[in-house]
Amino acid sequence: MAEPARAVIDARELVKSFQGNVAVGGMSLRLGEGEMVGLIGPNGAGKTTLFNLIAGSLKPTSGEIWIGGREVSQESPERRIGRGVGRTFQIPKPFLEMTVLENVLVGAQARDGERLFANFLRFGHVRQQERLAIEKARALLEFVTLSGLEGQPAKVLSGGQRKLLELARILMADPQAILLDEPAAGVNPALLETIMERVLDLNTQGKSILLIEHNMDMVSRLCTRVVAMALGKPLAEGTPADVASNPDVIEAYLGAAA
Numbered sequence: 001m002a003e004p005a006r007a008v009i010d011a012r013e014l015v016k017s018f019q020g021n022v023a024v025g026g027m028s029l030r031l032g033e034g035e036m037v038g039l040i041g042p043n044g045a046g047k048t049t050l051f052n053l054i055a056g057s058l059k060p061t062s063g064e065i066w067i068g069g070r071e072v073s074q075e076s077p078e079r080r081i082g083r084g085v086g087r088t089f090q091i092p093k094p095f096l097e098m099t100v101l102e103n104v105l106v107g108a109q110a111r112d113g114e115r116l117f118a119n120f121l122r123f124g125h126v127r128q129q130e131r132l133a134i135e136k137a138r139a140l141l142e143f144v145t146l147s148g149l150e151g152q153p154a155k156v157l158s159g160g161q162r163k164l165l166e167l168a169r170i171l172m173a174d175p176q177a178i179l180l181d182e183p184a185a186g187v188n189p190a191l192l193e194t195i196m197e198r199v200l201d202l203n204t205q206g207k208s209i210l211l212i213e214h215n216m217d218m219v220s221r222l223c224t225r226v227v228a229m230a231l232g233k234p235l236a237e238g239t240p241a242d243v244a245s246n247p248d249v250i251e252a253y254l255g256a257a258a
């Protein structure tokens with residue numbers, strides 16, 4: 001397989017332990033410009049912890065994270081959003097009483113990385129920025145097929161619609177790299193198709209995507225390269241078909257199920 005283009009994300013020998021329990025135990029992973037890579041592994045393998053380390057909500061016990069050729073291991077999650085990393089959560093947690101549109105606006109970032117709506121109305125120019133942000137949020141809601149619901153409270157959304165809402169929210173910050181944590185989990189088949197199409201569109205637009213997903217049909221359709229991990233370590237890497245038929249990968253899933 002060809003070397004990926006310049007790495008947007010380069011995780012090097014990451015280790016994360018929680019009170020001596022090793023969740024990630026020496027994991028390296030590169031996401032090249034424009035690549036879409038699948039990350040699979042049984043529950044408890046450390047996939048979400050790896051995302052937390054890359055996005056900055058956890059600091060590594062050891063190892064380094066590089067984004068766009070710069071070491072960011074000690075930077076805050078907000079700084080990393082500013083550097084172009086957007087991530088969704090395995091279980092979306094929208095602000096339930098806020099409208100769908102307001103939830104998307106939460107993802108807006110001012111140019112200095114401050115949250116745009118934190119200092120709302122403090123300066124005249126914020127109003128102009130605010131207007132532009134609303135236009136952008138509406139365009140993103142259209143992209144994720146939620147336009148008709150913009151004035152509804154987020155609590156009315158189904159699980160799949162909440163995943164689409166989250167996608168719109170992170171797109172407000174124009175991420176270059178997108179980390180998706182189980183976007184298909186608990187989603188009905190019709191919405192699943194929409195989610196897959198949108199993820200593919202984003203990749204076609206040039207965004208690099210790292211996709212955690214148990215749905216191997218989705219992984220096979222979207223990803224050219226798959227990394228499998230188990231017990232915090234890399235287990236196999238290759239095409240979706242190669243990784244899915246790898247005996248170590250099959251054994252890891254069977255072991256986790258037992």
Ligand SMILES: Nc1ncnc2c1ncn2[C@@H]1O[C@H](COP(=O)(O)OP(=O)(O)O)[C@@H](O)[C@H]1O
Binds near residue numbers: 021022042043047
């Ligand atoms: N904040 C935390 N505190 C303690 N243990 C954690 C924490 N987050 C994850 N873990 C543990 O790390 C391991 C990997 O979890 P996780 O990264 O969620 O796996 P995956 O996403 O692959 O299912 C699990 O054993 C989990 O219990």
Ligand SMILES: [Mg+2]
Binds near residue numbers: 047048049090
């Ligand atoms: Mg997880």
